[in-house]
Amino acid sequence: MQHQSQPLTGNASAADQMVLRRHNLGLVLRHIRDLGPHSRAKIATSTGLNKATVSSLVSELSERGLVRDGSLERGNVGRPGHTIELDGATVCGIGAEVNVNHVEVLALDLRGTVVAEKRSSLDTARLDPDEVLDRLAQLIHEATDEVLARDARTVGLTLGVAGLVDRGAGVLAVGPNLGWHDVPVADLVHQRLDRPAYPLLVDNEANLAAMAEAAALPEGDRADVLVLVGEAGVGGGIISGGRLLRGAQGFAGEIGHMRVDPQGRRCGCGRTGCWETVAGLRALLSAAADPDDPIQDPALGLEDRLAELNRRAELGDARTLAALHQVGGWVGRGAATLVNVLNPRVLVLGGYFAVVGGWMLDGIRDELAAGSIAPRAGDCRVELSTLGFTAAVRGGAQVALDSVFTDPTQVPRRSADRSADLMEGATR
Amino acid sequence: MQHQSQPLTGNASAADQMVLRRHNLGLVLRHIRDLGPHSRAKIATSTGLNKATVSSLVSELSERGLVRDGSLERGNVGRPGHTIELDGATVCGIGAEVNVNHVEVLALDLRGTVVAEKRSSLDTARLDPDEVLDRLAQLIHEATDEVLARDARTVGLTLGVAGLVDRGAGVLAVGPNLGWHDVPVADLVHQRLDRPAYPLLVDNEANLAAMAEAAALPEGDRADVLVLVGEAGVGGGIISGGRLLRGAQGFAGEIGHMRVDPQGRRCGCGRTGCWETVAGLRALLSAAADPDDPIQDPALGLEDRLAELNRRAELGDARTLAALHQVGGWVGRGAATLVNVLNPRVLVLGGYFAVVGGWMLDGIRDELAAGSIAPRAGDCRVELSTLGFTAAVRGGAQVALDSVFTDPTQVPRRSADRSADLMEGATR
Numbered sequence: 001m002q003h004q005s006q007p008l009t010g011n012a013s014a015a016d017q018m019v020l021r022r023h024n025l026g027l028v029l030r031h032i033r034d035l036g037p038h039s040r041a042k043i044a045t046s047t048g049l050n051k052a053t054v055s056s057l058v059s060e061l062s063e064r065g066l067v068r069d070g071s072l073e074r075g076n077v078g079r080p081g082h083t084i085e086l087d088g089a090t091v092c093g094i095g096a097e098v099n100v101n102h103v104e105v106l107a108l109d110l111r112g113t114v115v116a117e118k119r120s121s122l123d124t125a126r127l128d129p130d131e132v133l134d135r136l137a138q139l140i141h142e143a144t145d146e147v148l149a150r151d152a153r154t155v156g157l158t159l160g161v162a163g164l165v166d167r168g169a170g171v172l173a174v175g176p177n178l179g180w181h182d183v184p185v186a187d188l189v190h191q192r193l194d195r196p197a198y199p200l201l202v203d204n205e206a207n208l209a210a211m212a213e214a215a216a217l218p219e220g221d222r223a224d225v226l227v228l229v230g231e232a233g234v235g236g237g238i239i240s241g242g243r244l245l246r247g248a249q250g251f252a253g254e255i256g257h258m259r260v261d262p263q264g265r266r267c268g269c270g271r272t273g274c275w276e277t278v279a280g281l282r283a284l285l286s287a288a289a290d291p292d293d294p295i296q297d298p299a300l301g302l303e304d305r306l307a308e309l310n311r312r313a314e315l316g317d318a319r320t321l322a323a324l325h326q327v328g329g330w331v332g333r334g335a336a337t338l339v340n341v342l343n344p345r346v347l348v349l350g351g352y353f354a355v356v357g358g359w360m361l362d363g364i365r366d367e368l369a370a371g372s373i374a375p376r377a378g379d380c381r382v383e384l385s386t387l388g389f390t391a392a393v394r395g396g397a398q399v400a401l402d403s404v405f406t407d408p409t410q411v412p413r414r415s416a417d418r419s420a421d422l423m424e425g426a427t428r
Numbered sequence: 429m430q431h432q433s434q435p436l437t438g439n440a441s442a443a444d445q446m447v448l449r450r451h452n453l454g455l456v457l458r459h460i461r462d463l464g465p466h467s468r469a470k471i472a473t474s475t476g477l478n479k480a481t482v483s484s485l486v487s488e489l490s491e492r493g494l495v496r497d498g499s500l501e502r503g504n505v506g507r508p509g510h511t512i513e514l515d516g517a518t519v520c521g522i523g524a525e526v527n528v529n530h531v532e533v534l535a536l537d538l539r540g541t542v543v544a545e546k547r548s549s550l551d552t553a554r555l556d557p558d559e560v561l562d563r564l565a566q567l568i569h570e571a572t573d574e575v576l577a578r579d580a581r582t583v584g585l586t587l588g589v590a591g592l593v594d595r596g597a598g599v600l601a602v603g604p605n606l607g608w609h610d611v612p613v614a615d616l617v618h619q620r621l622d623r624p625a626y627p628l629l630v631d632n633e634a635n636l637a638a639m640a641e642a643a644a645l646p647e648g649d650r651a652d653v654l655v656l657v658g659e660a661g662v663g664g665g666i667i668s669g670g671r672l673l674r675g676a677q678g679f680a681g682e683i684g685h686m687r688v689d690p691q692g693r694r695c696g697c698g699r700t701g702c703w704e705t706v707a708g709l710r711a712l713l714s715a716a717a718d719p720d721d722p723i724q725d726p727a728l729g730l731e732d733r734l735a736e737l738n739r740r741a742e743l744g745d746a747r748t749l750a751a752l753h754q755v756g757g758w759v760g761r762g763a764a765t766l767v768n769v770l771n772p773r774v775l776v777l778g779g780y781f782a783v784v785g786g787w788m789l790d791g792i793r794d795e796l797a798a799g800s801i802a803p804r805a806g807d808c809r810v811e812l813s814t815l816g817f818t819a820a821v822r823g824g825a826q827v828a829l830d831s832v833f834t835d836p837t838q839v840p841r842r843s844a845d846r847s848a849d850l851m852e853g854a855t856r
Contacts, residue, residue, distance in 0.1 A: 174803065
């Protein structure tokens with residue numbers, strides 16, 4: 001999202017030429033990612049590179065398996081040509097997530113196709129980090145095996161965790177809902193994967209979810225997006241002016257602990273009246289059902305419990321509908337504060353909100369309009385996520401793939417790849 | 429703040445050469461503004477331009493009156509040389525502000541020296557926009573006359589108003605504390621100034637204050653700054669990742685209407701429990717004194733009333749101290765929400781907070797630490813503004829001067845200036 005988007009041109013030494021070539025390969029590849037399939041001529045026009053250069057760059061990207069010919073495009077003048085579209089089936093990024101309710105791993109190829117998806121329901125807050133990360137590493141192994149079985153390579157892994165992440169050190173500093181403090185997650189996962197060659201990053205899961213959600217929006221709506229992720233807690237990812245808002249230490253977006261109800265409940269973090277005490281999953285479930293109701297049983301999968309909640313709402317169950325209405329109101333009141341502060345174009349409701357949020361939307365929109373100082377909540381659109389619980393792992397996989405869009409030359413040419421394979425075989 | 433900071437180099441046509449030259453003149457000028465006086469050799473090293481180019485650029489900037497020789501700098505090797513420092517006494521930007529308590533105008537030269545400062549106490553909310561803007565235009569005339577009297581030129585004017593500003597149209601869409609709606613302030617001021625040649629921009633006053641406050645911080649602290657401006661309302665300006673956070677419509681930073689006290693007071697905006705009902709100036713004054721107390725009299729100057737409040741606090745007046753303590757607590761609780769969301773490096777307290785905030789600081793820091801999910805409030809430093817009520821007009825003047833830092837060629841060379849003056853005289 002922060003890539004330089006101008007072509008580099010001019011006289012240069014041989015070393016500079018390589019940098020230039022790499023930069024322009026990335027420019028063309030990102031262009032096709034962001035704007036969809038285009039003809040060589042259109043790529044030349046909109047990147048400012050000349051046609052011969054674009055043709056040469058596209059050839060190289062094709063040799064590296066990153067783009068391919070798409071449909072025939074018949075222009076107004078000249079011969080019809082093929083559009084160029086993303087390929088990249090041989091290149092995968094992996095997103096992983098440690099959540100209060102589950103651990104999950106997802107592999108995406110360069111086109112965004114899901115190559116592997118693994119999930120285990122886990123009551124992670126009751127286990128110690130070693131046990132949780134053992135289970136996560138096992139899922140990662142399964143996913144990378146599937147990537148390998150497709151003759152594809154893993155170019156990176158990004159792990160999302162809920163809480164304050166020191167990205168430089170790969171440490172979860174504070175994870176209130178997991179109950180983790182100063183856990184060196186990057187090192188612990190790295191060990192369990194036998195120190196893989198690809199880079200491993202750790203980030204806040206709501207930040208990763210926000211990047212995936214923004215990427216899924218129409219291009220004109222991606223610059224100012226607020227993503228609310230409803231889970232045990234309420235996570236926030238903020239995209240403003242086209243960039244993820246991280247803050248001075250990378251701790252921005254901790255919206256779950258805004259104090260919205262000073263007379264309210266005690267939060268897991270020790271404070272009183274935090275937003276997640278009235279808008280988080282526990283608030284909804286405990287308002288909707290008694291403690292011995294199966295929808296409150298963490299041993300059952302969360303998706304099944306939420307499906308049951310939807311079923312009851314559809315049947316018109318008064319307690320369920322009242323709970324959804326009450327929590328929706330709180331979601332809207334907290335969101336109004338954030339909309340006043342951030343003035344987003346789109347508010348995306350992810351996590352459990354995406355599953356049962358249909359019953360909350362009217363209430364959220366009403367509270368948002370009532371609580372926003374800007375007319376019509378600054379024309380902020382409120383939408384349910386279409387990615388749901390997979391947003392964070394998708395975002396993680398996309399971040400892992402970003403390095404290829406920055407430097408496509410890290411993926412070898414197919415011919416070179418083949419002879420490199422032969423070489424490797426000969427020395428085994 | 430969003431200027432491109434790389435030098436442009438390479439082969440280019442004559443037109444391109446002019447663009448290149450202008451870009452590099454701006455680059456060097458901004459370099460000296462941001463990093464202080466430097467030798468030509470150091471400017472070359474840190475901009476990446478070669479020494480001969482830097483010397484030529486510096487000569488031209490000097491001919492345009494924008495830089496001058498500073499102190500002698502004796503390096504480790506070679507001859508001692510003069511550092512180059514900002515000059516620009518002949519170039520002024522003007523900031524203006526319409527506030528609930530006053531209208532104000534300030535002219536700054538390129539070095540940041542105050543050339544003119546005009547203020548009128550006005551109960552603006554009781555007057556109609558035409559009367560207020562008449563008074564403002566009069567102050568602007570007085571300021572531009574003083575600029576002219578110094579043989580300097582006005583390069584731009586930026587007007588700050590409290591509320592939601594449509595910058596493109598120059599319209600104050602909603603100004604809750606002024607009671608203004610859809611007022612075309614840019615047009616109305618432009619008419620009153622007889623359509624001056626310099627550009628006139630309108631912006632939210634807290635945004636302008638935030639830019640001035642950030643510019644006054646040490647360089648390493650400027651990227652993530654939250655500025656709270658306490659006046660009748662509470663305004664917010666957010667700088668994140670080195671950029672002003674504006675949001676999709678430019679309405680971000682409306683922090684005064686965060687609902688912090690659902691059981692609380694009715695706000696001027698019609699909602700209940702908005703932050704400014706407990707942290708704004710009215711909340712402090714009404715807690716500190718009875719309605720007939722002179723510190724509640726809007727006819728007296730605000731600075732005198734606040735000075736009286738400080739005097740009472742110093743004398744240990746219990747009611748005054750209790751009021752400052754109570755309001756400080758609310759300031760801290762609201763700030764904690766913003767610190768959780770934004771994770772700023774520095775929180776600057778401006779407006780009335782800057783005048784009486786010394787009595788509030790401990791309470792603010794305590795509530796901030798208690799309410800932040802990040803340890804020690806994410807190491808956020810809390811500081812009283814040193815610019816106080818002049819921050820917005822300073823920011824406005826700086827924004828007006830920005831065009832010179834982008835394109836220094838808009839200021840004529842001194843010799844050319846003189847012959848242009850002669851030409852003009854001959855045709856009159």
